[in-house]
Amino acid sequence: LYVNQRARTLYGITDPTGLDVERYSKKITLLTPEGEPYPPRKLPTSRALREGAVTAREEIQVVRPDGSRIIVEAAAVPLVSRNGTVIAGIGVFDDVTDYKRVEKILERDKETLERLVKERTDALSATKQELERKERLSEIGTLAATVAHELRNPLAVISIIVYNLERKTKDRPELARYYADINKKINQSNRIIDNLLSFSRIKPPQFEAIPIYPFLEKCLTETRKKYSEKPVHVKKNYTSLRKTALEADLFQINQIITNVLANAWEAAPRRGGRIRVAGRKMNGAIEIRISDNGEGIPREHIDHVFKPFFTLKSKGTGLGLAVCREMIGLHDGTISLSSLPGKGTTVILTLPEGRRP
Numbered sequence: 001l002y003v004n005q006r007a008r009t010l011y012g013i014t015d016p017t018g019l020d021v022e023r024y025s026k027k028i029t030l031l032t033p034e035g036e037p038y039p040p041r042k043l044p045t046s047r048a049l050r051e052g053a054v055t056a057r058e059e060i061q062v063v064r065p066d067g068s069r070i071i072v073e074a075a076a077v078p079l080v081s082r083n084g085t086v087i088a089g090i091g092v093f094d095d096v097t098d099y100k101r102v103e104k105i106l107e108r109d110k111e112t113l114e115r116l117v118k119e120r121t122d123a124l125s126a127t128k129q130e131l132e133r134k135e136r137l138s139e140i141g142t143l144a145a146t147v148a149h150e151l152r153n154p155l156a157v158i159s160i161i162v163y164n165l166e167r168k169t170k171d172r173p174e175l176a177r178y179y180a181d182i183n184k185k186i187n188q189s190n191r192i193i194d195n196l197l198s199f200s201r202i203k204p205p206q207f208e209a210i211p212i213y214p215f216l217e218k219c220l221t222e223t224r225k226k227y228s229e230k231p232v233h234v235k236k237n238y239t240s241l242r243k244t245a246l247e248a249d250l251f252q253i254n255q256i257i258t259n260v261l262a263n264a265w266e267a268a269p270r271r272g273g274r275i276r277v278a279g280r281k282m283n284g285a286i287e288i289r290i291s292d293n294g295e296g297i298p299r300e301h302i303d304h305v306f307k308p309f310f311t312l313k314s315k316g317t318g319l320g321l322a323v324c325r326e327m328i329g330l331h332d333g334t335i336s337l338s339s340l341p342g343k344g345t346t347v348i349l350t351l352p353e354g355r356r357p
């Protein structure tokens with residue numbers, strides 16, 4: 001085995017004569033790029049000797065006698081005598097340690113860079129979506145407010161005319177049911193206008209402390225009155241909130257709860273309707289669940305119920321839940337809905353009890 005000066009330095013062989021190479025070579029460990037012991041049979045020189053052919057470049061990790069490591073790329077050429085027998089193998093080694101180190105750093109930097117770019121892109125597209133949503137909402141809001149205002153006045157005029165007609169035709173009782181019909185339609189239209197307006201009025205909440213227990217009681221009483229033609233059995237389960245106050249916008253929180261209650265009432269069956277309102281505290285948040293035993297929501301519609309103007313009701317505006325979602329978002333809360341078709345629906349609201357500083 002002959003080893004030239006450059007290779008001796010490379011391998012950390014300190015004997016300047018190079019005569020004791022055999023002894024030194026026992027102190028050198030060769031590893032594969034993965035760090036496994038390099039199989040001696042696979043070493044380029046062994047293969048060149050055995051196969052009599054030039055080998056491709058192989059990467060080899062070398063652990064030198066002093067424990068330091070280098071990476072070499074090795075290839076070997078067989079030395080063939082005139083009659084064709086292989087008499088020697090010549091191994092050539094390139095120290096690629098620095099190159100590999102740089103390559104590793106570059107690789108790591110590339111990964112970091114790619115990750116950073118991806119993170120930024122994700123954040124940007126989320127912001128963009130949020131912006132687009134806000135823009136769309138404010139456009140819808142402006143449109144809703146305009147339409148609502150434009151309709152309010154003619155409706156008010158119609159309402160006065162009906163009132164006067166009713167008074168002037170007191171002697172014709174057969175007309176009464178027509179007036180009743182007109183008044184019903186006027187009320188319905190006003191409700192739609194209210195909804196449109198509340199949608200356009202979605203703005204930063206004015207926070208105040210709201211005692212949640214009496215507030216829920218009031219919402220229930222009012223909704224019950226509004227739907228007096230459909231009595232339902234209400235089960236209340238929120239006594240644990242008796243002493244709890246919620247930091248929220250009173251107008252908005254009222255919209256949220258009454259919209260959800262209205263949906264529950266509208267969904268409840270005419271006979272045997274049941275609604276359950278449950279509330280509890282849960283790590284700094286207040287959770288309110290409103291369940292009904294109505295028809296539920298068909299699976300194919302469940303993803304759409306929070307979209308503005310989505311409705312399956314002949315007299316709905318489809319703004320109730322859209323308003324809820326926007327307003328609850330402004331309170332850093334969440335609203336979710338689960339429904340078992342044929343069994344009923346549960347809406348879960350969570351609201352942070354206090355406001356974040």
Ligand SMILES: Nc1ncnc2c1ncn2[C@@H]1O[C@H](COP(=O)(O)OP(=O)(O)OP(=O)(O)O)[C@@H](O)[C@H]1O
Nearest residue numbers: 263267296305311312313316317318319320321345
């Ligand atoms: N508790 C519920 N049970 C069954 N379906 C529901 C319930 N809540 C909401 N939905 C469905 O979601 C749709 C959207 O509800 P949302 O409150 O936004 O509008 P709406 O009730 O149709 O109209 P509006 O609230 O303006 O009167 C409803 O039309 C209904 O199909």
Ligand SMILES: [Mg+2]
Nearest residue numbers: 259263320321
């Ligand atoms: Mg509704």
